[in-house]
Amino acid sequence: MKAAVFQGIKDIRVEEVDDPQAGPEDVVVAVSVCGICGSDLHTYEHGSFVAPGQIMGHEFAGEVVEAGDEVSGLQVGDRVTASPLVPCGDCPRCLEGRYNLCASAWTTGLAYGRPGAFAERIRIPRSIPGENVFKLSDDMSDEQGATVEPLAVAVHAVRLAGDVEGSTALVLGLGTIGQQVLQVLRAYGARRVIGIDLSELRLRAAATLGADAVDGAAGIDAAVDAALGEGEEVDVVFECSGVPELARAALDTVKAGGTIVVLALYDDPLTFNPTALVQKEIRLQGSIAYTSDDFGEAVALLSSGRAQADPLITHRHALDDVAEAFETQMSKDRSLKVLVTPGAPPSS
Numbered sequence: 485m486k487a488a489v490f491q492g493i494k495d496i497r498v499e500e501v502d503d504p505q506a507g508p509e510d511v512v513v514a515v516s517v518c519g520i521c522g523s524d525l526h527t528y529e530h531g532s533f534v535a536p537g538q539i540m541g542h543e544f545a546g547e548v549v550e551a552g553d554e555v556s557g558l559q560v561g562d563r564v565t566a567s568p569l570v571p572c573g574d575c576p577r578c579l580e581g582r583y584n585l586c587a588s589a590w591t592t593g594l595a596y597g598r599p600g601a602f603a604e605r606i607r608i609p610r611s612i613p614g615e616n617v618f619k620l621s622d623d624m625s626d627e628q629g630a631t632v633e634p635l636a637v638a639v640h641a642v643r644l645a646g647d648v649e650g651s652t653a654l655v656l657g658l659g660t661i662g663q664q665v666l667q668v669l670r671a672y673g674a675r676r677v678i679g680i681d682l683s684e685l686r687l688r689a690a691a692t693l694g695a696d697a698v699d700g701a702a703g704i705d706a707a708v709d710a711a712l713g714e715g716e717e718v719d720v721v722f723e724c725s726g727v728p729e730l731a732r733a734a735l736d737t738v739k740a741g742g743t744i745v746v747l748a749l750y751d752d753p754l755t756f757n758p759t760a761l762v763q764k765e766i767r768l769q770g771s772i773a774y775t776s777d778d779f780g781e782a783v784a785l786l787s788s789g790r791a792q793a794d795p796l797i798t799h800r801h802a803l804d805d806v807a808e809a810f811e812t813q814m815s816k817d818r819s820l821k822v823l824v825t826p827g828a829p830p831s832s
């Protein structure tokens with residue numbers, strides 16, 4: 485089969501590789517669509533997270549084409565998406581159900597160690613419906629299926645923030661994760677969601693999804709001031725930008741007693757004065773990936789229409805054009821979510 489293989493910084497090539505085979509507990513999925521993630525760009529640009537030779541791609545959907553003898557609840561023909569995490573199942577975090585914090589969930593995960601989904605087929609080890617493989621109902625397209633993974637990231641982060649009903653929330657950075665966070669905030673009853681970015685295209689998408697979208701061109705402090713009404717406070721900030729300046733602004737902006745959830749990945753270390761945390765009694769919460777429950781919730785939000793995929797999708801590229809797809813995804817003014825389509829045209 486054909487697969488896109490990461491060979492080094494800014495070097496991703498379509499190569500012929502062996503077809504995956506399902507073991508007794510596995511399924512093999514024919515990938516119809518796979519999104520490019522922000523973390524994939526860190527790999528593409530800086531060589532982070534994976535070694536050369538890796539087939540990347542972890543936001544995918546497709547059809548089961550092979551199911552091992554011991555797999556139950558999944559069969560050939562099922563349309564599915566899947567979590568790329570492959571947790572060990574035995575460590576203290578796994579026993580708590582916090583698979584996202586298992587040390588081997590990533591090192592042996594799909595697209596991180598095991599082959600990913602920028603390929604015609606992918607093998608999903610130990611396939612269990614509702615745990616790591618999620619069926620797509622007839623009312624969900626494969627493209628929606630490919631946006632479940634980043635939506636699950638947002639579900640996890642918003643759940644970590646606690647009860648957001650009636651709150652004023654600030655989302656810094658409106659890439660896919662920022663957009664997904666604001667959708668989950670709206671679905672969970674946040675009174676007001678303010679989204680800040682520099683890209684006009686991303687601001688438009690955020691407005692479509694129900695945020696008060698604010699251009700940050702005049703600087704983050706001015707943007708926040710302009711957005712907040714008289715006496716209005718920011719209860720919770722979601723830092724999705726990875727820009728050190730915005731992380732510092734989050735500390736200044738959040739109300740005393742408020743919460744900051746950090747989802748972004750940073751290329752450079754950040755310096756800040758922790759006294760601000762103490763004096764304002766700020767809760768600074770990191771958030772990584774999702775549990776199985778978060779993943780299932782993301783499927784439910786999309787299938788019920790409480791979250792959308794279409795406003796996020798700006799480009800589709802054939803697998804053969806994966807290098808061009810990455811270049812498009814790098815351009816924040818031009819793209820939001822770029823999809824690679826290894827399979828037949830997505831059913832939607």
Ligand SMILES: [Zn+2]
Nearest residue numbers: 521543633634
């Ligand atoms: Zn991702």
Ligand SMILES: [Zn+2]
Nearest residue numbers: 572575578586
């Ligand atoms: Zn584990």
